[in-house]
Amino acid sequence: MNLKSLLAKPFASYIHKKIIKESHTALQDQEAIFKNLLKVGGNTVFGKDHHFENIHSHSDFTKAVPIRDYEQIKDYIALIKEGKHNVLWKGKPIYLAKTSGTTSGVKYIPITKDSIPNHIDTARNALLCYMAETGNHAFVKGKMIFLSGSPELERIADIPTGRLSGIVNHHIPKYLRTNQLPSYTTNCIDDWETKLDAIVGETINQDMTLISGIPPWMQMYFDRLVERSGKKISELFPNFSVMVQGGVNFEPYKAKLFESIGKQLDVIELYPASEGFLAFQDTQKAPGLLLNTNSGIFFEFVPAAEIFNEQPTRLTLKDVQLGENYALIINSNAGLWGYNIGDTVKFVSLNPYRIVVSGRIKHFISAFGEHVIGEEVESALLSASKQFGVSVTEFTVAPLIQQGNGKSYHEWLIEFETPPTDMQAFSLAVDTNLRAKNVYYDDLIGGNILQTLQIVPIRKQGFIDYMKHIGKLGGQNKVPRLSNDRQLADDLKTFLTASLP
Structure with missing residues (x-):
């Protein structure tokens, strides 16, 4: 066991115990987050526009703050892009995450000093929970793919701006930098097929132990490796033991991915979005993703059939039921209020609170x-x-x-x-x-x-x-x-x- 594996073991155990403990205090944590959001948000332009000083309960909140999507916060984002402070959250965002919208074109989602740990720590916690549960620490010795958009960032109102994955790339811990592939230069390539060929060239002779990405991308990567080498992925990378994925339902891709690999291996599923890291797989033994209930996000759930109603039912975590299809609404320390993520989820467990993503509202x-x-x-x-x-x-x-x-x-x-x-x-x-x-x-x-x-x-x-x-x-x-x-x-x-x- 090398030094990284040795150090990872006690840290993984500590984080795993912390996650288990927090999973049992989810309702209390959500209530505390709700109160803190209102307290800080009351001093913002948004909070004053919506009279946060008069909000004393969730019922008050739903009356004062309607559900909205990006179109309804564009005016506030415009103020941020003009350099204004205390618009949606205190101060200025430390980043703006660019993401593609359908009706809105490019969307700019604020990431604040308070919200950045949600993005960084959650992915880490998922890996550490996996280590603690399975005892597999060996993968930290090898090379790992953390695929991202270009880490080159532009500036808007002196705020670094780019794709979320490119932003997060700047926060990968130093102790993992030497294990990270592809290189910074390759991650900066814009043309996808050129980038994919470069990734194949950089990794085909490496000891790859962890590969992360959305399933369609991983399949393209595996196909290109097999085409170039004539070998199964498990032959190229005999120590490849962990696959990290998110963004789409894994099941339709699972059989072909494992066929390309040549064996089954452990999969860790994540639920990240530019608006927040919402859930992650905390165990290999139970279905669903653990809702991120103590990470600066206060969740609301709208019965999916009501999401387009003028005044839909807005439930908090204590009111959800198993198997119901809910539109996911978030309020966060990034300055998002009553924000419709656009996804639908179902709870597969209420103790702890685990979800599956059931679809997109517009799909x-x-x-x-x-x-x-x-x-x-x-x-x-x-x-x-x-x-x-x-x-x-x-x-x-x-x-x-x-x-x-x-x-x-x-x-x-x-x-x-x-x-x-x-x-x-x-x-x-x-x-x-x-x-x-x-x-x-x-x-x-x-x-x-x-x-x-x-x-x-x-x-x-x-x-x-x-x-x-x-x-x-x-x-x-x-x-x-x-x-x-x-x-x-x-x-x-x-x-x-x-x-x-």
């Missing part, structure tokens, strides 16, 4: 009143894939509304790694699974209003080529699983039938 299909969500389509496809020995690379689903007398249906665009031998039987199995998951969809099929889903096979590398074509290949970019309109599906089909440039 659903309800063209016919079915309100199908991401969790349902992923589960339906995964079950059928296991039944038929099918491997899926990527997919997306959209409604197809027929004109005239034809019946409408859901169209599934799927890129298969291993396709089914009987596509019709496979399609019916996926459809049957989805009907079992969603009673409204089942009623529409059973009532002969919709016909069963239809699958359009997408050629190999089709999704990668499309994402490259629209300038969204790599990094944290993900293909939406669901759309309530035809834009993505039609654009993808048009691109794939056109001659490639």
Whole structure:
């Protein structure tokens, strides 16, 4: 055992015990955070605009501070970008995290001196909990990929500004710097495929022990390594033992990733966002991610069906129930108030509070009143894939509304790694699974209003080529699983039938 492994062992034990203790005081910690947020926030422009001095309870808060998304805080962000102090939180942000929005274009999310530990410490805590539980400390001896966006930062109102992963890159502890790959120079490469080739070149002959990233990126990386070496990943990296992932549901990618690796290994799932590090996997023995209840964020939960209501129900942690689909709302020491993250979550445990991410609020299909969500389509496809020995690379689903007398249906665009031998039987199995998951969809099929889903096979590398074509290949970019309109599906089909440039 080298010095890093030796030192990691007692620290991991200390942090693990601390996390367990805090998991049992979640309600008290949330109440304390709520009071502190109001106290500090009362002296800000936002707090004065919303009369924080008159807020004495969560009920008061919900009346004074409506749920909002980025569009509703843009005016406050504009003040910050003009150099104003005490706008959303005390002082000025120490960073602005740039992230892509749909209607807003580029979004600038404040990170403050008080909120930066939430981003840095949570990833560390997840690794330390893993070490303490499994006893695997050896991976800290080898090389580890901490993939990030460019760590080069611009300045707005003298505030360093860039992608969250690039910002966090500056806070990787010095004792891990010598283990970190890729190099700073490679992380600064903008073109994704050039960057990927550089990462492969830097890592192919290294003793890689931990690899982190979103599953689609890791699969591209593994494919490129296998293509160059002709070997399974476990042959290239025999000491590779931990995979850290987040950003999308891991299950649809799991089989192919492990097939590329050549063995199964431990996976640590994280739930980071520019707005805050929201949850992390604290154990390999139970499903779900531990909600980050003592890290400067006060959580609210809105029943998903009510999120677009003018005055939706806003629950605190003590009121949530198992299995219910909630829109996640945060209030934080970054200066976000009643902020709609855009994700839906479900609790799989209330002691401690563990969640799974069930989808995106904007990613659903309800063209016919079915309100199908991401969790349902992923589960339906995964079950059928296991039944038929099918491997899926990527997919997306959209409604197809027929004109005239034809019946409408859901169209599934799927890129298969291993396709089914009987596509019709496979399609019916996926459809049957989805009907079992969603009673409204089942009623529409059973009532002969919709016909069963239809699958359009997408050629190999089709999704990668499309994402490259629209300038969204790599990094944290993900293909939406669901759309309530035809834009993505039609654009993808048009691109794939056109001659490639």
